[in-house]
Amino acid sequence: MTTSLQGPASAATPTSPTPNLGSDQKLHQLSRSTQWLRLLHMNRVARGRFVSRVDSPEFFLHSHGKTDPLAELLATLKAFWGKHGSSDEQQLGALKQSPYCAFPARLRFLEESLQVTFPAQNCENLDEWRKGLNARSVALVFSSAFAGSAGSLFGHTFLKFSGETLAEKEGVTEFQSQELLDYSVSYAANTGTVNPFTYFFYGVGGGFHGIFETAPFYLKVREYNHTEGRDLWIYDLNLSESEVHILVSHLWELATVGGFYYYFFDENCASILVQMIEVAKPEWDISSRFFYAVLPGETLRQLQSIPGALRNPRQRVSRSKVLQQAQNQLSKDEFSLYERALSQLKIESNENFSRNVLLALVNHSEWSKAKQKGLLSPKERQLRREALFALARTPPPQGTPPSRQTPTRPPQRLSDPSQAHAAAYVQTGVRWSPSSAQENRSNWEGLIGLRGGYHSLLDRQTGSTAGLEIEYLDVLLRTDLQHGQLTLDQFNVLRLTALNPEHTVSFQPSYRASLSYDAPSAKQARILTAVGAGATVSILSKQALAALLLTPQLEVPVGGARSGAQPSGSIALEAQVVGEVPPLPGLRRPLGRARLHGSFASTGQFSSLVEHKILLSDGLSLATQVHSPELAVVGLRSQNNSKSSKRTLSVQWALQQEF
Amino acid sequence: MKKLLCLSALALGWSGSALAADGSSGCGVGWYIFKDKSLLSSSLRQITNSALPNTFSMTFGTSNCAKHSIVHNDKKGLHFVEANQSALEMELAAGEGELLEGLAQTFGCPTQSLPAFSFTLRSAYTELMPEEQMSSRALYQRISETLRDNPSLRTQCSQLAAREDIG
Structure with a gap:
């Protein structure tokens, strides 16, 4: 059996005879072809069942087009054969286009697949846009x-x-x-x-x-x-x-x-x-x-x-990097001249301003204009104008390419986002905590976990924004190796940290925010939220960042074991140093990345965390964490007479595989 | 009526405001959840529209699901100056830079004319910027005039003569 499409137009116009399009089976196959399904943005939801991601009904010429690729194919063919301007021709979208003009990619696909040519129409809007x-x-x-x-x-x-x-x-x-x-x-x-x-x-x-x-x-x-x-x-x-x-x-x-x-x-x-x-x-x-x-x-x-x-x-590169670059080109004398002009907001006519200083000054005014939403003070405007006039009197050096100032360049491999690591990883490992025995738990626990995304300051830094950490849906389960029971240990819903070390142009604050659940023991489940702000500097010739943050946090105990416990708020002073571990003498490669984190809360509690991560092979890393809720040095003394069941120390190792 | 508005904007390439061409009845018929009468939707629309400089006309291959702002050929230079004015002033004075090259392109100036193009405008910087805050239109007008006064550029830049009526 063969299909021919009986559009009203084909009967009326002898110039466009209804073609023989082949068997039903052929059209059915075409409607299941990858390309047709892609043109309709079809998602296969079950065997033989589809739903399009497109939400606008006008995108479908058949009333069941959103779920039926074949019906949509037949309706599209019928519409393309239809007579242009006839009363039953659909007018689609705000431009009231005919199907022929509204679906140029479908048109081309069907013409090529079926070896046919549909009656041509004039599509002004499309042509002009193209x-x-x-x-x-x-x-x-x-x-x-x-x-x-x-x-x-x-x-x-x-x-x-x-x-x-x-x-x-x-x-x-x-x-x-x-x-x-x-x-x-x-x-x-x-x-x-x-x-x-x-x-x-x-x-x-x-x-x-x-x-x-x-x-x-x-x-x-x-x-x-x-x-x-x-x-x-x-x-x-x-x-x-x-x-x-x-x-x-x-x-x-x-x-x-x-x-x-x-x-x-x-x-x-x-x-x-x-x-x-x-x-x-x-x-x-x-x-x-x-x-x-x-x-x-x-x-x-x-x-x-x-x-x-x-x-x-x-x-x-961004405007601020262009400015940094302009500043870097200044000699020491030029830089002090530049700083003086910026602080006095004028150019002394007896001073000799080189072209580079003038360029840095106007770049600075462009940058502050962007920062201040287009507004400069009258004095800043005057400085800008004087610098521009002076600049126009200094010719650019001969022989330099005209695009010397172009902010486009080959990317440095380190910052190229196409070279970044995968966002998600699974991990498995063990934890050793010497004091667990007090709670009739073994010293050793097994760990298994998944991090949804996206980037931590311990991950490979290639292709990421410097100092920015976003981790979400990070779940860790632990199992007591004696009883084999699986328990939720930690769930980091979100951890956002932005450490901004660049202060050459102006001071950039650093901040962090986090929302997490953790249950170091059955009696201690809690939800923690924290939002903090502070400052960061680059240390160790830019290989590491050191940050100091003041972080208010709220702790909400959950679970029946500690019923009656009230939510408690505190404020913590947190210090962290994060960066590359320098290579050992005789080795070239750095030994992974590490973070030292210490915090002193207003409740009098110290805690410290040391993390280290090293890439073993493509996508596989070994991560080590040493955690002591009470700072090990101070905390060890109280180990024997401690009333609390808190672990004082834990060490964990995990293998993490990206995917 | 909306279609008419839209098409007249396309045909004339000028409607005083690009917004007029954007009939705001939502995207297609009835699928868009915010009807245009709702407060939220009308404020959204205003924000979207004001994201583009709107003092110049653009052709609108428009639907309400899309903003297709293709700048008319004869308005390219003017729109370019308006969108980049502040940074362009810097490059005019410096006599080099990518915006200057882009501007030369809108005048149809070939690459080899770029040194003369930059030099001419840098030398005339004081006349180009007689006031501290110039309108884009006035700046564009002065740039065009300065370039046209240069016989060599006048012959080399294909779009220069054609722009005499703008301003």
Whole structure:
């Protein structure tokens, strides 16, 4: 049996006869093809059952299109054969497009798969947009994590289209600046200004509505590099011109008739981009590799693992780094001249201001303008104006390339986010605590655990934002080796630490926040929340950070064993040093990373924690922790007459495997 | 009516405000949970729209699910100056930098004309910036005039002559 589609148009227009499309079986197979399922963003939920991630009903030409790929395929074919302008033609989206104009990627796929040509229509909106975008190659742009906003903690990704082909780009030896006039397309939650509570629940539960935004790349540079002080990394995607054409076509479908609710954890900026890239490049299969969430950094790492997928990596540094660079170029005398001008807010005409000092001064004014939301005081404005006029009188040195000041450069491997470690790991190990015997427990316990994400200051630092630690869903179970019972030992819901050591431009505060549950023994279960702030400096020639934080914390006892115990608040002074362990004499490689952590609470309690982690092989690490709730030196004295059942010391070793 | 607004914005490339083209009836029909009458939704819309400089027209390949701001060719330079004015002033005075190169591109100036382009504008910096706070439009106008006064650039930069009517 064969299928022919009896659209009203095909009967009326002899010029577009209804073709023989082949057997039902062939169409059924086509509707189950990877490419068709990807075009519809279908998720296989069970054997033979699908649901599309697209939430807008207009994206489906058949009323059951969201769950039935075949029905949608037949409806699409029927619509493409239909007569343009006829009364039953669907008008889709705000642009009231015909299906032919609204679905250019479906059109191309069906024409190629079925070897047919649908009656052509004129699509002005699409043509104009395509012409403006002028896309011949496409790059993935990653912005570094931004501790200033919860939605930006994991970075952000978007696409940038360029009018140059990949081959033309690779012919250019130096990093040049043609990129500013490119167009970027990003997908983001339309959050507006809502309170943090709404933000969280809408973000996780899909209450926000995602929008695609096309904008000149220079506006993105202004937003990220200048206003928010974030770096951008740009990677050309290894797509041919015709694959870029498909990507743009599909983007049009999603942006004009498709619509998604935005979920922070699975339908976010990164996952939608990955699905779009997969439509253009069928042989790349990235989204099926993720196990629970799509983090922007994880997308990059997965793409990096496909040989040759990412090309020409480059980094575009933030305004504050440009300023730092300008300051670093000053000699000692120049620097004091620069500082004097900044403090007096004027340029003494009898002083000899070199071009470098003037450049540093105007860069400083640009930076403070961004920091002060565009506002400079009248005196600062006057200084800026004087420096600009003086600068215009000093010619740039001869023979330097015009793009000398361009903030784009090859990325340093250390900071390249595509080289970062995996976010999640499983761990297994043992713990030894000498005092457990008092509670009829053995000295040895077995440990098993999972960390959901994302990055700790003990992890390999490549590709991460310096000093930023975000760990969530970190669960550790312990088992008493005598009785074999499995108990929840710790559950870190969230641990966020931002240690900012860079004070060359201005002082940056450090802070931390955490929410965790721990139960060192059956009688001691508690929930701990802490929020602290303080300062950090770089030590040991920038190999380590030393921080001092003042941290108010709240402890809430849970469980029946200590009924009657009240929540208690305290404030702790915490000191931590974290960094690389220097190599032993005769060895080249550093011996992993370590953290020494001490805290003195207002309740009079000391505690100390020493952590160490070393990478054994690809993704496998050995982590050691020495924990003493009462500082070992002071605490040991009370061991014999202690009324409390608290362990005074524990040592644990665990093997951690990333995945 | 909304379609009409939208299309007229496309056709004329000028609607006084880009916002006018963005008929705010939500995304598609009826799926978007915040109807446009709700307080939340209208405030969201305002924020989204004001994220882009809106004094210049852009073509809008628009739906309410997307903001497609493709800048008209003949408005490229003006929009570029508006979006980057502060940093551009710095590069005009310095006589080098990527924004200067981007600006040259909007005038259709070839790469080899870049030294002359930068030199001309740096030398004229005092005349380009007679006041401390210049409107983007006035700055753009002065830049165009300065460049047009240079016979060599006038012939080399393909989009320079075509811009005489703007300002």
